[in-house]
Amino acid sequence: MFDRAHRISSLALLAMTSALSACSGGGETGAGSSSNVTNPPYSGPTYHKDIVPILQKSCQSCHRPGDIAPFGLMSYEEAKAAAPLMTIETKARTMPPWGAFETGECKPKNPWKEDLRLSDDEIATIEAWHQAGAPEGDPKDAPAPIETFANDLEGKDLELAPSDPFVTSGDSDQFQCFVLDPKLLETKYMNGVFFVPGNPKVVHHILLFSDPGKESLKNAPVGGNYTCFGGSGVPGTKLLAGWAPGGVPMELPANIGTPLEAGSLLVMQIHYHPGGTTADPDATAVQMRFSDAPPEYYLTTALIGNDQTPKPGGDGLLPGPNDGAGPEFRIPAGAKGHTETMVFTLPGMLNGGPTPKIWIYNVGAHMHLVGVDQKISITHTDGAEECLLQEPQWDFSWQRGYAYDAPIESLPVFAPGDKLVNRCTYDNSKDNPALVDALLEQGYTDPVDVGMGESTLEEMCLSALGVLTKAP
Structure with a gap:
């Protein structure tokens, strides 16, 4: 926490604690108090x-x-x-x-x-x-102590871990992607997932992606790993789940499942936080449970945003502050409160057929270190705006997804013609402590212009929507 x-x-904490202890009487009468004065309980x-x-x-x-x-x-x-x-x-x-x-x-x-x-x-x-x-x-x-914390997925069908432990540096943040093979011979429907950190002192957060095209093999063999930042680092992957310290197993209702195609690989990205111990090994595992039969609803993740240019119909990147001849995704050095806004209109046809009814089950924001605030909303066809999520104190180190605690019929609906709006706010100045640390790591003393990309000193403006549709 x-x-x-x-x-x-x-030292400062010790001084504060000592001063408080010295100043507080703890409800007792002071040495110089009158003996006939009694403090109330x-x-x-x-x-x-x-x-x-x-x-x-x-x-x-x-x-x-x-x-x-x-x-x-x-x-x-x-x-x-x-x-x-x-x-x-x-x-x-x-x-x-x-x-x-x-x-x-x-x-x-x-x-x-x-x-x-x-x-x-x-x-x-x-x-x-x-x-x-x-x-x-x-x-x-006191209430009864908590004897055990979540450390296992009930009814798990699969548990995967890298071939060899990864040894962390102990003195800097690291982002590493691990290639795993669930050896799926047919399409499976994930109904539960949990991550078991091998070394909780250094595992800061985890993202799990499916890789149906096996693109990750270009970077590492199954069981191996490669350096990545912000995502899987390869095209065609689909976000499945995430974890942060204190996370519990993701348990979907019995009638919901996430399809995993036969032959798909998995990419597990781990953010390692410096634990202060050099050469500290970690062998984090992922546990998965599958439905016994195809579910009533499919849960898939749609990544929307990261537009660098305008698109027809008013979609894509909108005009914003500090633009040049036209809309551009550029955060000038020193800019504070800089915004970039992107729009996506849900079409009436999707994947070769009419767009099905879509409910939004969970939602997550994604920026890098210059980002400070992200708001994700839907403008419905009647003009009404429905806000899905705002993270007004964005912290890259604590990114996670947020699931609505509501029955399916009460979830937000994303209908054809509705517009998903991503608005991202950035602070590219030395008043942004996360940026200052990143600049020093990259050998800079002052902010530089920031564009869109995967690296530490590039940015994103992306929403991750967990969407429910009726199974075909």
Whole structure:
């Protein structure tokens, strides 16, 4: 939950904690207080009664021994030491890691599944507990501890891992793609998927792609790996699933499945975060479950956006700030609040036949390090706008997909003539800390003009829609 903790030095954290301990009376009468004055019993939040339930719900899946978070939150002593930082990060809503927020211009009609966000009351409880000196309270008030965390996919049919562990550098972010062969002799329908990090200290996020054309073999053999950034790095792949720390198995309803063609390979992209240990090996595995019979609905992923030019009918890249003679995808060096907007109109014919009814099951945004805000919406044929997702504090390191917590009949519908609108906002200045780090890694001291592409100092503006259609 608090992967950003390295931004505050341990010395500063120790000083803050010590000062708070010295200043807080913990509800006791001070040494100089009058003996006939009795403080009322403490009635505010305590660790066992009020803080543990919050930590169990939104924090402990990452902040536990051996996982990616830099410190634990499994005991009172750990939580008390982190109380100042917990207050700062939760009030800023940078932790727990979650990008989908309601804003003045985006209010999706459905809630999200597995929503990690803390409520206003929970954030206020953490702050009040910290300000009171982080009292422990009575252990009898605590809920039962979580004995196990998600580490397996129920009913899995397949588990694949690279031939050899990948050894990380320990001192920089790395993006590596692994080629896997599920050896499918016929079309299968994926109904569940889960990722088992081999080394949770360094595995930051995972994306899984199908590769029906086996294009990945041009970069590495089955079981091998190659360097990639932003995606699979090869054409023709289809996004299947993603994972971030704290993730649970993706369990689809029994009547939904994702088709995987016979002979398809898989490409598993892993973002390795520097764990501080040189030559730290990882052998992450992916588990998959397939439906026993063809499902009622197909779930597939449509990647829409990344337009560099206008298209007929008002689609493609729209005119924007800092354009030259015509619309162009270019983010000038030093530009702040720069926007690029792209439109896709759903046609009436698709794949040689009438476009079927499409429901949007989940949605994800994708930019690189210059990106700071992405809004994905649909303008329906009647002119009404429906916002699907906005990530107003985009963080490349915590990208994920967001599934609506609603029955199929209540999901957003994408109908012929509707327009999907991607609006991406960028900060190509030194006020963008993610960009500053990337510039230094690439040997630059100042921002440079940024165009579209796959590399670190190029950008994207892409939406990933998980779409449901009736099986033929």
